[in-house]
Amino acid sequence: MPLVNAPVPAVEQATRRSGSRRRGMFLVHKRPDPSWRPLHPRARRMLGPAMFVGAGIATGLMLHTVDPREPGHYPTCPFLAVTGLYCPGCGAMRAIASLTDGDVPAALGYNPFAMVALVLLIGIFVEWAARQWTGRQKLTTARPWVIAVFAVLTALFWVARNLPGMTWLSPP
Template identity: 50%
Template sequence: MTAHAEHTGRRGKGRLRSMLAPFGAAALTGAVFTYVGLVDPNQTGHYPTCPFLLVTGLYCPGCGTLRTIHALAHGDMVAALGLNPLAVATVPFLLFWWGRWALRTWQGRPVRTTLAHPAYIWAFLALVIVYWIVRNLPFGRFLAP
């Protein structure tokens, strides 16, 4: 075996090994979607109640997300949007970040340690807080699960 072929073989194994993290994240996400798709959160007793909802009687930004995942797993986009539109809206961004991570890892390029520019992260945090407040107000009941 030539030195070039041996180096290329090691690089291929290293590339596949480096893809374990992105593939592991995808497998875990797929397992969660499969489990929640099979075990209906609309039926009582399968999942615990949201602690914030239990204590305050108010919806948190994540309330309805399990049922949203269940609806998405069954291809019911309308129901998913009705349960937690913010969770549905984040899916394309999560897919983009996962794809960027997987591509950069496959190419052997350094993976960025931040998901996005800090201004975008702060804007998203502000959006979550506004969503949290509005979904608990009378005029924002359409955002409640």
């Protein structure tokens, strides 16, 4: 009986070199390439962060002038309208409008989870803008556990704010 060789797989998994990716606590990114140089000058690299800041200022001005805390200015949350339950984002516009007035306790009362997320997003923005300013390589991706933890916390907040004893998490 002749010996038959096992079929060769159509796709072979590439062997992973040790240390080919840097492992940070929250992010995974490639090791910096010593020959890498930014393609664009600093002014062009900073265009994205500048547009982001401009959009944030425009949104803040809009929420400051057209107050979402007064009925009739903005539509009701569709999830709230259909189910009668609060979604994780319910109260976020009113919270940001309260921040534009300088009323942090009211902002936390409307949506505490959104305020914590806003602080984290500002931190991510600062990191991105600093990388753009210095011309360092962009980060590749967030670690899967970071995304999973954020998704679980969002789901827990969603459930908790709709429980009878947890009305302090619901917007007034």
